[in-house]
Amino acid sequence: MTIKTYILAPGSYGEMVADSIWMPKNGRIYTAGEWEKSGKDGNSLIAEKVAHDADGALWVIPVHNLYGQAVGKAVAAIIQQWNAITIVGDYLLPISHVLAMKTGWKIPEKIYSHEQALRQCGDALESRYASSQLQQNNATSGCIDTLWENDAVICARETAISRGLTIIDENINPPNNETLFVVIATTSKLDALIPLTAMTENKSSLVNITLPDRDGSFVEILNRLNQGIGGGPSSLRWLSQFGSHVKAGGAIHGTHLVYRNLDESKVTDREWIQFVPRWHRTSN
Numbered sequence: 274m275t276i277k278t279y280i281l282a283p284g285s286y287g288e289m290v291a292d293s294i295w296m297p298k299n300g301r302i303y304t305a306g307e308w309e310k311s312g313k314d315g316n317s318l319i320a321e322k323v324a325h326d327a328d329g330a331l332w333v334i335p336v337h338n339l340y341g342q343a344v345g346k347a348v349a350a351i352i353q354q355w356n357a358i359t360i361v362g363d364y365l366l367p368i369s370h371v372l373a374m375k376t377g378w379k380i381p382e383k384i385y386s387h388e389q390a391l392r393q394c395g396d397a398l399e400s401r402y403a404s405s406q407l408q409q410n411n412a413t414s415g416c417i418d419t420l421w422e423n424d425a426v427i428c429a430r431e432t433a434i435s436r437g438l439t440i441i442d443e444n445i446n447p448p449n450n451e452t453l454f455v456v457i458a459t460t461s462k463l464d465a466l467i468p469l470t471a472m473t474e475n476k477s478s479l480v481n482i483t484l485p486d487r488d489g490s491f492v493e494i495l496n497r498l499n500q501g502i503g504g505g506p507s508s509l510r511w512l513s514q515f516g517s518h519v520k521a522g523g524a525i526h527g528t529h530l531v532y533r534n535l536d537e538s539k540v541t542d543r544e545w546i547q548f549v550p551r552w553h554r555t556s557n
Contacts, residue, residue, distance in 0.1 A: 275300040276469060277330040279319050284432040285413070287333045290364045290454045294472040296331070316350035320457070324357035329462025331361075331469065336479065337453040337531045338368070340393040348529050351457060351549055352481045359463060360551040362456035362473030363533070370394055370446040372402075373438035374425045381405050381441075385420070386413050386427035389452075394427055397445035453477060453533065463552060478537055479549040480530040491528075494545055501536040 278296055280287045282305040291301070304319055316334070323330045334351070335344050351358065370390055374381060383406045384391075384398065391398070391407050398407065405425070410416045413428045417436050420426055425441065433440050455477050458466040480498065484490045537548055 274328060274465075276328070276466065277302055277326065278469075279304055279323065279330065279332040279334075281305055282413075284429070284435055286366055286368065286429060286452065287335065287454065289429070289431070290366050291333050293366070294362065294364055294456075294470065296333070296469055316346045317353065320350040320354045320358065323457055323459055324354040326459050326462070329459040329466050331466055332358075332457040333454055334457060335389070335452045335454050336477065338389055338393060339449065339451055340447050344389060345529075348479055348531060351455075351479055352529055352547075355481070355547065355549045357460050358457050358549070359460045360455050360475065360477060360479065360549055361458040361463070361467055362470035362475050363477040364454045364456075364473050366452050366454060368393070368446065368450040368452050369430050370427050370450070371430050371433055371440045372425050372427055372442035372445050373433035373440045374422070375420055375438060376422050377439055378441040379423070381423060381425035383408050383421075383424040384427060385410055385416050385424065390427045393447060393450060394445045396447065397442075401442070401445075453531070455479070458552075460550065467552060475551060475553070476534050478530075478532040478535045478551065480532065481547040481549075482528045482530065483545045483547075484528060485545065490545075497542050497546065498530070498532070498535070498540055500541070501532075501539040502534075 276297070278291065278301050280291055280301055280303055282288070282303050304315055319332055323332045334347050336348050337344065370393065372384070380402065384402060385408045388409045390413065391409060398405070413426055413432070417426055417428070417438070426438070427445065430440070430443075456470050456473060458470070482494050484494065537551065540546065
């Protein structure tokens with residue numbers, strides 16, 4: 274049986290992760306086109322599909338970037354399906370953005386990329402391409418086919434080369450740029466899915482917290498989570514807060530956190546705290 278693996282687009286950073294951890298090439302489903310046709314938030318659409326797939330499915334999805342911060346819609350979509358999906362792996366991918374065009378070098382009229390890439394490269398774009406219009410899109414590799422000659426795209430070096438583009442700027446990427454990806458699986462089919470993720474680590478925690486509507490509640494909950502940090506600040510990779518804060522019933526809902534290297538077992542007081550289930554690899 275072929276297992277479905279959802280990835281944003283061919284040549285995307287997500288596909289680089291899938292290749293790096295030796296995930297099967299057959300069964301890959303590229304989601305960018307489906308997102309655009311549906312008119313819905315693509316992350317929510319795919320999270321729902323993975324959660325309820327009768328045969329089980331995998332999803333390779335970015336959740337945090339060192340410069341772009343948390344990928345908010347992705348984490349929110351995962352948390353919405355927390356009772357039917359499980360984190361089974363993660364991977365830190367070095368990111369190397371370039372600016373590329375179909376023709377030779379010129380100042381582009383428009384620059385296309387995902388909002389995360391535009392944010393990560395913001396300093397370089399502001400200093401060198403202030404006259405260019407920045408255009409967000411869901412799948413950078415998907416927009417290359419319709420790219421006009423006067424426009425450019427921010428993409429991976431490998432994508433630019435494979436698609437025959439001319440790289441006009443190799444220095445727009447900030448230093449030490451990396452993105453944390455997680456591999457999500459259908460909880461009811463873990464026995465079949467886990468062997469396909471054997472080459473990954475699994476140290477990421479996605480947390481949803483419901484804040485009591487009182488002063489100091491956020492600090493109180495962070496102190497509880499800090500019980501799982503362990504030996505020092507080096508064991509806390511990231512803490513990213515985002516989400517809508519909706520007051521209801523004396524509580525503020527919708528705050529999500531991304532951790533890496535958090536020992537969830539040491540967080541004993543979990544009132545107001547919800548972890549997305551994580552499969553614990555015995556070798557970690």
